[in-house]
Amino acid sequence: MAVGVHKEATNSQPGLARTGLSDLSIRNLFIIPTIAFLACMNIFPLIWSLFLSFHEWRANLPDEKAVYVGIQHYRDILNDPAFWQTFSLTAQYVLYAVVGELVVGFGVALLLNREMKAKGVITTLLLLPMMMSPAVVGLFWKLLWNPGWGIVNPIFGLANDYAWLSDANRALWAVVITDIWMWAPFVMLLSLAGLSAIPKHLYEAAEIDRASWWFTFRNITLPLVTPLLLIAIIFRTMENFKQFDMIFTMTGGGPGTSTEVHSIRLYRMAFQSWDTGKSSAFAYILLIMVIGISMIYIKYLNKIKER
């Protein structure tokens, strides 16, 4: 392992008389367990599922021999219109949810960015949704969306037979709104950090120049908050792309396949149809997409950190 070969860190201050473990061995003792453990729990399984993705095999029939099928599974999935439908559904969900979170979260942050009493308490109260279990949030929003005894319809003055989760056209919107409720606070938190870091004298200067609200917003606020907003966007895109819990407990992917984002489709393929080989291939296609998003994310995070 590359960790072990670098010599620079060994007792770099030779003038000091020291006993005990050398820096090198401490460093290895401290790091190698973590790396080895993560490799066992994540890398090894991924290699296994890469192998499976080239085979026809069902996990509920473990005694049958795995048959090598080459890239057949990948070809089947990419040629299947249902896959592209799931993909477009997921893309829609991610897009609507992230845009909604951005608008609501940044909006609330602008409102909150002033001197007021109990600001800390209010901010923390607003942040509560994002700390909750997505599975439990999905479950109790199922109650709120109920056309009869839920509270969404009465609040918006809709009739008690205006269905949300059982209507194929509206279920996705219900999911998106729930997601915005839960994660707009995340965007708010990052935006607040950005807003409070803007030097006050910039606004004072703008006020002296009698700059309009819009001019100040566009030329001072927005450019200075943008780096943090971008972090929020990339992070939420990635997390929503992986979303499973909330949609699973709220709609289970239904009605029909109208909220079946690809995590749920993958779950159904792997643990209900037990189509292990094909679902491994599906998982790999998703993995490549997530790696793409997370590379952008981590690069960006490092850039922010260097400032």
Add this chain to the structure above:
Amino acid sequence: MAAVVSKNNKLYNQLMVATVLVVTFIMLVPIYWIASTSFKSYNDSVSIPPTVFFEPEMTGVVKVFTKRTILRKDPSPAKLAKSAWYEKIIFKAGEKVLRASAFPSRLWNSIVICVVSTAIALMMGTFAAYAFSRFKIFGKDDWLFFILSQKMLPPMVVIIPIFLMYRTLGLIDSYSGMILIYTAMNLPFAVWLMKGFVDEIPIEYEEAAMIDGYTRFQAFWKIVLPQSVTGMAATSVFCFITAWNEFALALILAPRNVQTAPPFIPSQVGSGIPDWTAIAAGATIFLIPVMIFTFLLRKHLLRGVTFGAIRK
């Protein structure tokens, strides 16, 4: 911009504060609704239109902790006098308590798995963070990237081979299996967050200690660890919450005896019209620790959700 408050836009400012209060109120309605539903009677919970004002009762809370059956005939006065308070509540709802439900044991499973996995992740994470913070490591950024990338993997993607691996090793539905997977889930986070905290401790402290004859390990143990107690507390609360809230892995890897609370609560919905009072009570009890921890963590939330990148 309103960040600068001058006297003549005081009214504007008050208007904005009022808007903030309204928004906060709207955001909290769902949480209030789930908490209040757990104190409603069954009829209040499914009334159309929904009841906002109601007489609170404990039926839902008792229901989530008990297995019940329909009461065939009213209990005799003597039996009624002997029965415990929770049995009386259930009699009133027209049911009879058979035995305790699985809910307490599911909560206990959650607590055991989350506490142990958090402790392990914190320990390994702190060690690794110290090494990454203080020593020169060949390809340090690449290693850190590798560690963080583990956090980015969608659970549904890794779960198929993990499931097979666990089945081969007999780890399905076991405490050790769940603890291992939650440790792996939280470890990258613990390393990153702790590295941020350790970076903030001046290296001079350790150097001074080592000049005084401490070994490197003693310096770490007696100087750095006590200095990073706040960081360790924040990190462990974050790890605990992440594990406490986790659903997908638990759903597949712990289907029966060591099932945790998140998969248990939705499993009560079943078919037909669910009893929302019981589900809401379960959800509320489950959410209380998270709410308390959120308030304790409020100063570190930003840092936590960005893996320690933004410190403020």
